[in-house]
Amino acid sequence: MTSDDNTVNIKPRDGRYHHGDLRSALIEEGLAQLDVKPPDAVSLREIARNVGVSATAVYRHFPDKAALLNALCGVGGERLAEAFREAMSGADDQRGAFKAMGRAYVKFALRNPSVFRLMMTQSRPKGDREKDPCATDEPFGMLSDTLNALMPPDASKTARKIKRLQAWSMVHGLAMLMLDGQVPPDEALVDQVIVASFL
Template identity: 40%
Template sequence: MLPVLPVNAPYHHGDLRAAALQMGMEKLADQEQPDLGLRALARDLGVSATALYRHFPNKDALLDALALEGLSRLGHSQAEAAEAAGGGEAGFAEVGITYVEWAVQHPALLRLIYSRVGRVDLAIDDPSAMGEAFRQLRKGIAAKMPGDLAPEERTAATLHAWSLVHGLAMLILDGQIDYDPAMIRKVVLMTDLCAP
């Protein structure tokens, strides 16, 4: 039988916030739709709910933090894929392919991201303010399109690329099409953003 710790016992396993985010990510990995609760998470971590509330005052705060962490992980995966492909247009294609693959591997997390992260301004001047995933999107558009393109055309191209990969991901996640990595690659590579 496990010893029962007093409610006010200090957390001895390191950074509770980081541990909660990691466990939240692990729980989301087994879900199709995001469903987490603070009390259950605290119980699984072996801490009191009060201890966890010090880091996340409510469930919304936890879900917001998980969504931002998920978006960061997506962006990191995309950046690695772009770098491995040598950047430029080839790197941009890998950014899109990675988006779909990542979404298929993390369906609940992708749904959480888009239900929690605020509206994205694709015309924003500072793409780093939008996080790594959107920075990769803007960087890819810059590599793919002429530098003298009008801002509204650049925004339309960015929306086109994002819609393509997000649409593919959602079609797969919603069971409308099968996940076929070779077909996903073909669809992403056949897109010509420079076409009028």
């Protein structure tokens, strides 16, 4: 017991030596940190500290810091997919649905900046080993499907690809520029840009 802890040193000595569900607790605390600081500023040690557990306990559940971040990334993907579903449900036609998804994309970025960054920009240098589905697959699939349904049936494969890339680039770029302070993060402005968009 070196007691060099800066905090109150609350050991979970309330009966059980084992935490119960540390893994979930770590993820939850990780998400909480992402609400208030950029991804590169989240620290394993602080997460552990706030959960009330030793610094190295994390390594029993995640081999790496990148692994923890990937987990957070995963729940981010689910949330984005959920946001897309909600956006689609409120639209009349396919075209409206697509634009609604575009708005939802940027809105999601503005409201969960760090999670968005974590998902989209490789904020974890070596996290993408082989697999790493990163859960962006689901929301991206939804976008792709909606756009395909929207285009003329005789459109070529590459034409679809280009169109998809244009749309994605635009919302992604808008989100990034706003997150990075190059453009004021105004949701009304987002609407204007998307409404005036092609398609």
